[in-house]
Structures are given as C-alpha cells and as structure tokens.
Amino acid sequence: MILEELAIAVETGDMKKVQALIPQGLADGVDPQDLLDKGLLAGMAALGARFKAGEVFVPEVLIAARALNAGTVLLKDKLVAGQSVSKGKVVIATVSGDLHDIGKNLVLMMLESTGFEVIDLGVDVPVEAVVEAVRENKPDILAMSALLTTTMAFQKDIVEALKVAGLRDGLKIMIGGAPVTQDFCDNIGADSYSPDAPGAADAALALLS
Amino acid sequence: MNSYERLYTRLDGGKPDRLPNLSLVMFFAAKLIGVPFGKYVSDYRLLCEGAFRCHEEFGIDMFCAISDPMREAEGFGAVVTIPDDNVPYSKAPLIGSVSDIGKLHPIDPASGRRMNDRLLAVQKMKEKAAGKVPVVGWVEGAIAESCDLMGISEFMLNIMLYPDEIRELLAICYEQAVRFAKAQIAAGADIIGIGDAAASLIGPALYEEFALPYEKKLAGEIHAAGGLVKLHICGNTNSLLTLMADTGADIVDLDHMVDMNQAANIFPADMHICGNFDPSGVLLRGTPDRIREAVRTCMQIGDRNANLIAPGCEVPRDTPFENFLAIREELSAV
Numbered sequence: 108m109i110l111e112e113l114a115i116a117v118e119t120g121d122m123k124k125v126q127a128l129i130p131q132g133l134a135d136g137v138d139p140q141d142l143l144d145k146g147l148l149a150g151m152a153a154l155g156a157r158f159k160a161g162e163v164f165v166p167e168v169l170i171a172a173r174a175l176n177a178g179t180v181l182l183k184d185k186l187v188a189g190q191s192v193s194k195g196k197v198v199i200a201t202v203s204g205d206l207h208d209i210g211k212n213l214v215l216m217m218l219e220s221t222g223f224e225v226i227d228l229g230v231d232v233p234v235e236a237v238v239e240a241v242r243e244n245k246p247d248i249l250a251m252s253a254l255l256t257t258t259m260a261f262q263k264d265i266v267e268a269l270k271v272a273g274l275r276d277g278l279k280i281m282i283g284g285a286p287v288t289q290d291f292c293d294n295i296g297a298d299s300y301s302p303d304a305p306g307a308a309d310a311a312l313a314l315l316s
Numbered sequence: 317m318n319s320y321e322r323l324y325t326r327l328d329g330g331k332p333d334r335l336p337n338l339s340l341v342m343f344f345a346a347k348l349i350g351v352p353f354g355k356y357v358s359d360y361r362l363l364c365e366g367a368f369r370c371h372e373e374f375g376i377d378m379f380c381a382i383s384d385p386m387r388e389a390e391g392f393g394a395v396v397t398i399p400d401d402n403v404p405y406s407k408a409p410l411i412g413s414v415s416d417i418g419k420l421h422p423i424d425p426a427s428g429r430r431m432n433d434r435l436l437a438v439q440k441m442k443e444k445a446a447g448k449v450p451v452v453g454w455v456e457g458a459i460a461e462s463c464d465l466m467g468i469s470e471f472m473l474n475i476m477l478y479p480d481e482i483r484e485l486l487a488i489c490y491e492q493a494v495r496f497a498k499a500q501i502a503a504g505a506d507i508i509g510i511g512d513a514a515a516s517l518i519g520p521a522l523y524e525e526f527a528l529p530y531e532k533k534l535a536g537e538i539h540a541a542g543g544l545v546k547l548h549i550c551g552n553t554n555s556l557l558t559l560m561a562d563t564g565a566d567i568v569d570l571d572h573m574v575d576m577n578q579a580a581n582i583f584p585a586d587m588h589i590c591g592n593f594d595p596s597g598v599l600l601r602g603t604p605d606r607i608r609e610a611v612r613t614c615m616q617i618g619d620r621n622a623n624l625i626a627p628g629c630e631v632p633r634d635t636p637f638e639n640f641l642a643i644r645e646e647l648s649a650v
Contacts, residue, residue: 120476161555164519166472173473206405209468209517255403256596256632257343285551286596286632 117150120170129181139185151220159305195247200228202261207254213304221308253284263295279314318448319377336377343633352401360437375644379441380452391428409467414481422492425499442504453500457512458530461489516551535564572628595627604642611646
C-alpha cells in the first residue's frame with residue numbers, strides 16, 4: 108500500500124508526501140530497495156509512459172524528478188550495496204558547442220527510472236572528454252544529445268574518435284536531439300536513435316538485451 | 317510580382333505568381349556572407365547583408381531581422397556571452413530564483429545595445445525593401461523570454477511550483493515584447509515574428525493558462541500598431557493547435573513534426589500556415605529532388621489556409637546551396 112502511495116506521490120510530483128512516506132516506510136520495516144524500485148522508480152516509470160503517450164509534458168516530468176530525487180536522498184544510506192541490480196551503465200552528454208540540457212536530462216531521468224546507472228558529463232562536452240569518460244567508466248552505452256544542426260556533427264566525430272581510441276567495440280552508442288534522424292544515426296555508425304526520452308530508455312534496454 | 321505583392325496577395329486570399337518562400341535564415345546567412353556568427357548577431361549591417369543576399373540568391377520573400385533569442389535578455393541586464401562563431405547565451409541566468417523577478421524592468425528598446433541594433437536592422441531593411449519586400453521584425457514571446465532569463469528547466473519547475481510569481485514574470489516579459497514590437501513597427505516592420513519556442517514543451521493545460529493569454533494580447537497590440545503577426549513555436553505543437561487557433565496570429569509557423577492537415581482543419585481559414593518540411597532530415601541532408609517533393613507535399617496539404625512555404629525551423633548553416641535553391645525552383649515550377 109505504501110509503495111503504491113509512494114509511486115503516486117512521485118507521479119504527481121508531491122515532494123512533501125514522498126519525504127513523509129519514505130521515513131514512514133522505513134519505520135514500518137519496508138525493504139529500502141522496495142521503496143526505491145517499487146515506489147519511487149515505479150512512479151517515475153508510470154509518468155514516463157504517460158509522457159510518451161502525450162498525456163503529460165516537461166514540467167510534470169521535472170516536478171516528478173524533483174520528488175524522486177528527494178526520496179532517493181532519504182534512502183541513500185539505507186540501501187545495501189550490490190542489492191540493486193543495474194540494467195547497465197550509461198555515460199550521457201550533450202556534445203561540444205551545445206548548451207541544451209533539458210532533453211539530455213529527460214533521457215537521464217528515464218534511464219535511471221528504468222534501472223540504469225547513469226554518469227552525466229553535462230553539456231558542451233568536448234570530443235576528447237567523452238572519449239576519456241568512456242575509457243575511464245567503461246559504460247555499456249554512450250548516449251549523446253545535440254539540439255543544433257551545427258553541433259550534431261560532433262556525434263559523428265565522437266564515434267570516429269572512439270574507433271581511433273580502440274573503444275568502439277563492445278560499446279553501444281545512442282544519439283538523440285531535435286535535428287537528429289534515424290538516417291543520420293545509420294550514417295555516422297551509431298547503434299540507436301530515439302526521437303523522445305521514454306523511447307530512449309526502451310532503446311537502451313533493447314540494445315543490451 | 318515582387319515579394320511584397322506575392323506575400324500580401326496570398327495573405328489576402330488571392331493567387332500570387334508562386335507561393336511565398338518564408339524560410340528563416342540566421343547561421344546560414346552569416347556563413348553565406350562569410351562572417352562568424354558572433355559578428356552577424358552584433359552588427360545590423362551584416363545581418364542586413366545576409367538577409368538581402370538570401371532574398372536575391374535564394375528567393376526568400378522577406379527581409380527578416382531574426383538572429384538569436386538573447387537580445388531582450390541582454391536588455392534586461394543579463395550578461396550574454398557572444399561566442400566568435402556560435403549562438404549567444406547567458407552563462408548564469410539573470411533570474412536565479414522567483415524572488416529576483418521584482419528586480420526586472422522592461423526597457424526602452426532603443427537603450428538596449430542589441431535591441432537597438434535590431435531596430436537599425438529593420439530601418440535599413442525598410443529602406444532597401446522600398447515597398448517591394450516585406451520586412452519582418454522579431455520579438456521573444458513571454459514564455460520564451462522567461463526561459464531566457466530564468467533557464468528553461470528552472471522555468472518549467474517554477475511554472476508548477478510558483479504560478480503567481482511566474483505570471484508576474486510573464487507580464488514583465490510581455491510588456492517588453494510589446495515595446496520592442498511597437499518600436500520595430502515604428503522602424504518599418506510590416507510583420508512581427510513572435511518566437512515562443514519553449515511553449516511547445518508545456519502541454520495544452522499550461523499553454524492555455526500561461527502562454528495563450530500573452531500571445532493573444534501581444535498579437536492584439538501588434539495589430540493595433542499596424543503590423544501583422546507571425547507566431548513561431550518550434551517543436552511538436554500538435555496538442556496545442558486548437559489553442560493556437562485562438563492567438564489571432566496571421567501566420568503560424570509549424571515545425572516539421574506537426575500535422576499540417578490537422579492544423580488546416582483546426583485553424584480559421586484566414587490563419588495562414590507556414591511550413592513545414594524537416595530542416596535537418598530533408599533540407600540539410602536530403603537531395604534537391606527530395607526537397608522538391610517535400611515542398612510539393614506542403615503546397616498541397618495546406619492550401620485551404622492559403623499556406624506559405626518554409627522548412628519547419630531555421631535553415632541549417634551547412635545546407636548545400638543546391639538544396640536551398642530547390643525550394644525556390646519548385647515554387648517557381650508550379
């Protein structure tokens with residue numbers, strides 16, 4: 108029951124309710140991992156489905172993410188390391204010369220709510236920094252965003268730079284952003300393109316299945 | 317027909333010699349005249365040169381003073397970075413929190429450096445046009461300007477958390493837009509473009525409450541000052557079309573993912589649809605044949621609303637010339 112309430116609180120962006128329900132759940136002996144997976148993340152996943160269906164929009168997703176984050180902060184010290192099974196590790200970035208972060212952040216939220224571990228490099232990330240982050244973190248997936256036609260070419264540069272660095276094999280590459288198309292994805296040798304954030308989470312699951 | 321006659325004949329419901337080409341150029345025009353974008357957005361003479369050459373060489377049926385969204389933000393006092401060859405931006409939002417909104421004051425557009433630069437651009441365009449080319453000025457809509465000042469994510473959160481304060485912010489941005497639009501009309505603009513891009517992110521319920529009232533009032537002020545209104549909301553506005561029909565805009569730009577047929581069904585017959593093929597997948601990366609096909613499709617489906625032709629958003633910087641020329645060629649061929 109409390110898990111359902113928690114999920115609904117996230118889905119409706121009710122941060123105060125989340126902050127009340129987490130301590131209550133812990134006091135009642137609910138497994139912290141269940142509070143995370145079946146409460147917080149389940150709520151975000153439900154909202155993601157409604158976002159994909161065009162029933163809710165960016166403000167509702169951001170307000171839900173705020174509630175989710177408030178809940179995860181309260182759970183941080185309670186979760187047992189290793190108990191959570193990650194769906195995979197993703198490094199995400201908006202490419203060089205591009206300061207747009209909202210699309211990237213929506214994808215990040217959807218990936219996290221689907222169970223991926225996500226390392227966010229931020230915006231305006233140079234090609235070399237992306238390559239270095241892949242070398243260092245050894246992700247399963249690299250996800251790249253570009254909102255401008257003038258910056259989308261950096262997605263190609265990064266694919267090429269990863270090949271030169273010997274890091275392309277075994278790495279799945281996802282791309283997105285308003286000017287990006289499936290044709291462009293195929294052309295630059297990326298593995299997956301998604302036109303929207305919930306679709307990106309589905310695509311990430313498909314890539315690793 | 318000259319461009320002015322072509323556009324206004326179409327807007328008046330008549331039959332021009334060909335459909336007007338209202339493609340928006342910014343980065344492309346800077347590249348065409350061989351100047352870095354930072355200089356293009358800072359010097360009205362360069363902006364005019366780009367607009368004039370795009371009119372002459374690619375058959376664009378307007379001189380448009382659009383360049384980037386940050387002119388009004390700079391006027392409000394935001395510290396705007398203008399990179400050598402990239403889009404101007406604000407490193408830190410001027411409005412850090414809703415409590416800062418009271419510090420904002422609309423200014424006289426002539427006293428803002430790059431706002432005045434746009435007024436000078438409009439004046440120069442009017443002189444060059446000599447009544448033969450429509451001059452299109454540009455303002456940020458209240459939602460877009462609020463995002464420019466606050467940061468888009470913060471605005472999207474605050475619209476849910478602090479609706480009253482956000483209304484206050486929108487009212488200030490609206491007032492600035494009215495002043496800027498009127499100043500551009502006084503400087504010679506025939507039409508004012510209202511760029512309200514972020515409005516496509518908020519969905520119909522919030523659009524109705526927070527975007528539509530300001531767009532509608534702004535359109536009314538522009539009409540009262542003698543201008544026509546071109547509403548430009550990038551992105552997927554399919555869920556907003558019924559509400560956008562009530563803005564009073566004379567021309568509504570539709571991005572490529574919007575169903576033009578549906579828009580034609582919803583909009584009043586005198587609300588002209590402008591668009592809407594894919595700027596990236598078709599114009600930038602397609603072939604001239606593909607572009608001609610896309611133009612033909614747009615010509616057919618929007619005819620009920622006496623449509624105008626353009627890609628769904630800005631012509632990409634690196635668009636091959638033969639691709640851009642294909643728009644004019646196809647329009648002229650019919």
